[in-house]
Amino acid sequence: MDGFLSQGEHVVGVDIGGTKLMAVVYDHKFKVKGRNKRKSKSSKGEPTEERLTRTIQEALDEAHVDTIRGIGVGSPGPLDPRTGVIIDTPNLAWKNFPLAQYLKKTFKVPVVVDNDVNVGTYGEYRFGEVSDCESVLGVFPGTGIGAGIIIDRKVFYGFSGAAGEIGHMTLEVDGPYCGCGKRGCLEGLASRVAIAANVAALAARGDAPFILATCGTDLSAIRSGALADAVKAGEKMVEGVIRKAAYYVGVATGNAINILSPEAVVLGGGLVESMPELYLEEVKRGIKEHAMPFLRKNVRIVTAKLGDDAVVLGAACMIAERLGEFE
Numbered sequence: 001m002d003g004f005l006s007q008g009e010h011v012v013g014v015d016i017g018g019t020k021l022m023a024v025v026y027d028h029k030f031k032v033k034g035r036n037k038r039k040s041k042s043s044k045g046e047p048t049e050e051r052l053t054r055t056i057q058e059a060l061d062e063a064h065v066d067t068i069r070g071i072g073v074g075s076p077g078p079l080d081p082r083t084g085v086i087i088d089t090p091n092l093a094w095k096n097f098p099l100a101q102y103l104k105k106t107f108k109v110p111v112v113v114d115n116d117v118n119v120g121t122y123g124e125y126r127f128g129e130v131s132d133c134e135s136v137l138g139v140f141p142g143t144g145i146g147a148g149i150i151i152d153r154k155v156f157y158g159f160s161g162a163a164g165e166i167g168h169m170t171l172e173v174d175g176p177y178c179g180c181g182k183r184g185c186l187e188g189l190a191s192r193v194a195i196a197a198n199v200a201a202l203a204a205r206g207d208a209p210f211i212l213a214t215c216g217t218d219l220s221a222i223r224s225g226a227l228a229d230a231v232k233a234g235e236k237m238v239e240g241v242i243r244k245a246a247y248y249v250g251v252a253t254g255n256a257i258n259i260l261s262p263e264a265v266v267l268g269g270g271l272v273e274s275m276p277e278l279y280l281e282e283v284k285r286g287i288k289e290h291a292m293p294f295l296r297k298n299v300r301i302v303t304a305k306l307g308d309d310a311v312v313l314g315a316a317c318m319i320a321e322r323l324g325e326f327e
């Protein structure tokens with residue numbers, strides 16, 4: 001994975017999350033030279049963009065690097081990847097914020113900003129298990145459910161720039177309400193929040209004593225790790241809820257396979273990481289039942305390999321590859 005940068009050149013990959021900011025400095029072979037991480041939100045009301053600048057600067061200090069070629073950023077959307085403007089990020093209080101322009105001014109280098117799911121998929125496609133594939137679908141179930149689409153070695157953005165909203169694929173026309181206002185979206189049926197709501201109900205009526213003892217019935221406390229522990233502790237009804245949600249992800253993925261015909265599907269995110277086997281089993285079942293046999297034949301279904309580094313690595317690679325556009 002080299003050839004885009006010359007020896008002695010560096011780029012920075014940035015991951016902007018709802019809870020954490022991370023910046024990593026990479027050399028021309030994408031080896032880590034410096035790394036910095038802090039909470040996204042400041043207790044003293046420091047604006048996110050200033051915290052971000054500090055996070056990047058401290059990663060550069062740690063790497064003992066003064067000059068860089070560019071910065072790649074993965075951020076939650078909605079955003080416009082063509083202009084690098086963050087349209088609305090409620091968690092970070094950014095509204096129509098020109099992030100690419102801001103970082104370009106601050107660090108005097110080219111900047112690309114893209115959706116974190118696209119960037120994470122790109123990282124897995126470049127450095128993970130599916131780097132030999134030309135078309136990859138990345139699906140990341142978490143608080144929301146997003147997909148990254150790579151067709152013929154390029155991220156597919158669509159007319160709007162926002163292609164890949166698999167979380168709002170309708171799976172049950174009369175299903176539960178989703179955060180987007182529609183009914184029966186994948187996200188409303190299978191996100192971590194949807195799972196937590198069902199599991200909290202089980203706990204409240206005495207059907208999930210492990211969850212009740214460890215998390216109570218607070219949805220935000222019922223996280224992926226706790227769910228995985230409950231399954232290990234033998235909580236069958238909790239396992240049933242998770243399996244059903246994973247199956248829905250498989251149904252949606254099967255539908256996406258019918259339309260895109262990818263060579264590989266990569267599944268990532270906290271839920272998949274904490275229960276890879278159980279999760280994969282149900283996703284594969286959903287795909288088998290809902291993708292056309294000819295389209296699913298020989299498609300590799302794998303779990304993500306890069307964990308927390310998928311976005312920083314993908315973002316660093318994206319800017320390195322696109323430096324030519326800024327010359």
Ligand SMILES: [Zn+2]
Nearest residue numbers: 168178180185
């Ligand atoms: Zn929705």
